[in-house]
Amino acid sequence: MYRSLFPRDMFAEMDRLQREMQQAFDLSPTIRGFGRDGFPALNVGGTPQTVEVYAFAPGIDPSTLEVNLDRGLLTIAGERKGNLPEADTKAAIHINERFEGQFRRMLTLPDDADPEGVEAKYRDGVLHITVQRQASAQPRRITVQ
Amino acid sequence: MTTNPSTAYTGTKEIAEQQKPRYSDAALTPPVDVIEDSGGITLYADLPGVSRDKLGLQVAADTLTIDAESDLSIPQGLQSSHTEVGLARFHRVFTLSKELDTGKISAELANGVLQLRIPKAEHAQPRRINVQAG
Numbered sequence: 001m002y003r004s005l006f007p008r009d010m011f012a013e014m015d016r017l018q019r020e021m022q023q024a025f026d027l028s029p030t031i032r033g034f035g036r037d038g039f040p041a042l043n044v045g046g047t048p049q050t051v052e053v054y055a056f057a058p059g060i061d062p063s064t065l066e067v068n069l070d071r072g073l074l075t076i077a078g079e080r081k082g083n084l085p086e087a088d089t090k091a092a093i094h095i096n097e098r099f100e101g102q103f104r105r106m107l108t109l110p111d112d113a114d115p116e117g118v119e120a121k122y123r124d125g126v127l128h129i130t131v132q133r134q135a136s137a138q139p140r141r142i143t144v145q
Numbered sequence: 146m147t148t149n150p151s152t153a154y155t156g157t158k159e160i161a162e163q164q165k166p167r168y169s170d171a172a173l174t175p176p177v178d179v180i181e182d183s184g185g186i187t188l189y190a191d192l193p194g195v196s197r198d199k200l201g202l203q204v205a206a207d208t209l210t211i212d213a214e215s216d217l218s219i220p221q222g223l224q225s226s227h228t229e230v231g232l233a234r235f236h237r238v239f240t241l242s243k244e245l246d247t248g249k250i251s252a253e254l255a256n257g258v259l260q261l262r263i264p265k266a267e268h269a270q271p272r273r274i275n276v277q278a279g
Contacts, residue, residue, distance in 0.1 A: 038229070041229040041230045042227065042229050043225065043227065043228050043229060043230055044225070044226050044227040044228075045219075045223045045224055045225040045226055045227075046223070046224055046226060047220055047221070047222050047223055047224070048222070050220070052219075052220065052223060054217055054230075056191075056193035056194070056229075056230055056257075057193065058191045058192065058193045058256055058257030058258045059189075059191070059256050059257065059258040060256065082178075083178060083180075083187075083189055084178065084180065085180060085182070089182070090182060090183060091180050091181060091182040092180070092181045092182075093178070093179070093180050094179040094180070094181055094186075095177055095178060095179040096178050097176035097177055097178065098176045098177065098178045098189060098191055099176070107227075122256075123218075124193065124194050124195055124196050124215075124216075124256065124257045125191070125192070125193035125194065125195075125256045125257015125258065126193045126194045126215070126217060126257065128217070128218065
């Protein structure tokens with residue numbers, strides 16, 4: 001969103017645009033794609049001990065969220081109820097951009113994900129799932145005698 | 146609950162300056178739902194990862210500005226492999242029409258959803274006009 005035709009730092013903006021385009025092409029979505037309308041958005045990363053998944057799903061009752069891990073496939077499913085008024089009241093809907101309805105997103109976790117070591121926390125609308133990597137799979141240094 | 150716009154906004158700005166992000170203007174546009182009824186306007190905005198202290202609401206004469214920062218409690222040494230939400234800032238501006246009473250805005254933030262209620266000024270509420278027989 002540019003507020004003027006000429007951004008303060010033209011080269012920085014160009015650089016940022018290039019990085020963003022690169023990211024968009026590098027994304028290589030899995031065969032399971034982005035789900036319906038891409039809700040919730042997912043960020044996935046890892047540390048040497050864990051796999052971290054962030055699902056951006058504001059306005060959900062955490063007790064209705066379904067998080068399942070089955071043979072390396074992580075499923076996040078649930079439903080978001082809309083706040084929109086009934087059709088017959090005198091209210092007018094001017095903007096309706098937020099997702100409403102049932103959603104399900106799935107992603108495959110790497111082979112060393114431990115299905116017994118999954119923790120899920122929901123805070124401020126972000127579901128944060130931490131999956132431990134199997135201890136036997138972690139790199140170990142071998143001492144040479 | 147009414148957010149104090151000036152202090153909330155200053156707090157957000159200070160945080161942004163401390164971290165000195167390279168592209169400090171870059172922000173996501175949060176999706177919103179805007180519903181108008183006879184009493185005013187209700188706005189819902191998706192701000193995942195945003196808690197009350199990182200939300201800034203500013204009302205000028207005829208604009209409403211939403212600024213927010215998300216905080217994801219990212220562990221040390223996290224390497225990203227798949228990023229669909231690449232920024233931790235939200236920003237959106239709305240132009241408010243004259244009949245809205247900006248002094249009476251109320252705001253609530255729960256589970257990452259911002260709910261704003263902007264009532265219409267007293268004189269702007271719909272009033273039925275009686276037609277007298279001549």
